[in-house]
Amino acid sequence: MVVDDGLNVAKIMVIGVGGAGNNAVNRMIRAGVNTAHFVAINTDKQALLLSLCDPEDRYQIGALETKGLGAGAEPEIGEKAANESKELIEQIVDGVDLLFITAGMGGGTGTGAAPVIAKIAKEKGCVTVAVVTKPFSFEGNKRSKNAEKGIANLEKHVDTIIIIPNDKLMEAMKPNTPFVEALSYADDTLRQGICGIADLIATPSLINLDFADVKTTLKNQGLAHMGIGSARGENRIVEAVKGAVSSPLLETTIEGAKSVIFNVTGGTDLTLTQINDAAKSIRDIVDPEANVIFGANINPELQEEVIITLIATGFDADGNGIAEENARAYNELFAVKREDDEEEEKQPAEPVYEEHTAWAPNRSYGVNNGAQYAEQTAERPTVTRGEYLNRDSRAFNPQNAGYARPAEPPKAATPEYPDERYTAEYRQPRPSAPAAYESAPARYEKEEDKPKKDLPSFVKRLFGGKKKD
Template sequence: MADQVFSSDLNDGYAVIKVVGIGGGGGNAINRMIEEGLGGVEFIAINTDAQALVMSKAKTRIRIGDKLTRGLGAGGNPEVGRKAAEESADELYEVLRGADMVFITCGMGGGTGTGATPIVASVARELGALTIGVVTRPFTFEGATRSRSAEEGIEALRGQVDTLIVIPNDRLLQLADKRASLQNAFAMADDVLRQGIQGISELITVPGLINLDFADVRAIMSEGGAALMAVGRATGEERARKAAEAAVSSSLLDVTIDGARGILFNVTGGPDLSLFDVNEAAAIIKETAHPEVNLIFGAVIDENMHDEVRITVIATGFEQNRVMVRPRQGAGAQHYPQQQQPYSYNQPPQQQQPTQQQPYYPPQPPQQQQPTPQQHQQHYHPQQGAYQQPEAQPYQQPEEPPATPSRDNARKAEDFSVTYDVDNLELPAFLRRGNSKQR
């Protein structure tokens, strides 16, 4: 009896990972992962477009919003995508049930992906799964309308996932060769998701010399907010250092590892993997992290790695008050951080302009300062009671409110015009002679 319970526990000890591709971009991403032979996970394709689902290589395919769209797609309207997901909520609950970890990927800016992804994420999270969003931001040349829809979709998704990873497509223009095909360029972005999922899957399922499990992954990725998920590879001398640097400097992602409070990394190498290799990789990864970082690491010996070292890094928990966004060159790529900058850079000049104009509007200060005599008395009454100085009362003059600076200036101007006349002025001789002749 004890043996049966022990065997059952072993069979149930593996985490269930599901990868959900939503819309056209998400469907293409999971198709590429299936072509690469990524195993250990369950793929699910979700779309409003019946033709796109026919082309999907995923075993599980869900067509949402049949009553609303009749399988003809969302027409680029995120509201249609959202309503389609809400219409098929029961099917989404059924297909996501039992998952320990759910990766959700889509291309933001379209109709189905932008609108349906936050709904799917909320369902996965409600079922208790660790929910990770991996989405792309559209190219600049796709237009302002699509970029605006993408930003709204990203913000809606941010509150529905445990961790969000954003890949700007404009980075592909900087990294891909000019002769690279469109398919190869998009494959670079999909590799971030594929390598991250593969790395996490191996962390959980492959026994290691220093073992990591799903609880370690959840502890790091439940920190919330933005995340860095990347894999670095290197061979030869200083292979551990080079692999670590490649992992933490993934130029496709929206964030750097700077200031991360939670980091999980795994070092995989051949039988010759040394303690020095692990220490060198850890030093590189920890160098730019937060001083109080929660660092979890593992090590796996793989006979097939030979001279190669592979390092998988997951970093989360970035400080909210730090700017984690890399400098961007494309105009469209700068769209998202520009939404935050006006609040920190444009407001101070707006606050300084009224202060320069206040002296030119004398009627306004008296209206704002009318209650000040009472406030003035209330402020000084406690002091009079505390110090018992009744002699100071005649100097308060509560019946006459204190003159404003503009009123004082007006009185001075009147005195100036009445006090002086021509006889009192020191004039040049030729002007004095002219005045005497007139008299």
């Protein structure tokens, strides 16, 4: 299909290779996707009869090699079939600017033929993107090894690759989900990735993204992340970004990406602030030096709704792309919870130690214990021992005696100094203390009058729920 956005013309094609690839193309056609030209390629003549592509867009390859009976789950046969039909494949991809190749890895035709098709397409000047699935673990070691070899071979000949492991369906779907529905969910993820890029180019926008922008992001980039997020309501920007940057079926998120292109589509109520919020949320996660390109589009039908389409590339060589600091930013931004949805127990914060002027004319470097220090302007009492306690974390510094600077920063409570060390022996009397100190009963109350509280959780974990004698 030739797409003209008013400024640029780009021909976008999606080729489904093998049984899984043909099924994925069928689903996109059923979904009414009209921003790309769909083609089905297979070694199995009977399987092509089930394709929803136009008859002239269904191609049998390797007729001499396979006799039209398929590759029999042998990638070598699929590869030979594609090489046999090299001239036909060259004709199919001729003039295509952006080519998507979708296939299931592990079988014969998809695994063997897809890399050959990708190589031919790149030689013809196409920007080539592969969107492939990995087999379920229960399909056996042979199929899994075939898939790994096929992906490794495919990566050599494509600009960008998106990998969808079928095993992730186990994590994303409920246990009682019908198998057909689960496979449809995987196909839908694939469809979103392909449609997301095609729509970026094909849909006229308020702030336009052309093929050159997409080409810059995809060309020779290796592993990629593509996603679409949509949301309604007051918090729709954050929720839409969350859906776009992380898919439960993909092996990637956008952490550490060095090149990002995204588009924000909203109704007539879409504001500049919302676009800025989306951009800021994305920038907080990707590499600080990432090249970020964005577009914006108005769809009057999307009142109080936002759709964000995103492509991220330029990950680390190992394909991970998840830098520790950026992963932390993602978790903080979206309040990520554990899989069991239980909020993790908050650990006591490390005490904050600040230098402050105390007990004039000397200087002490202890804990600034809140307002009772800040408000203290009257005459300071004389102190002979200066072990100051941070009551919030139940930690103190035994080295901070007198007016000496501690040899090292005070640490949180340890087995040597558990909670019960918070006793009267470490609270020296201050007979001349002003009212600010007298108004702090938690610091000066008698130990026996102190309310009994349950042990903090971190002490329970250290001592098995029992106090250390």
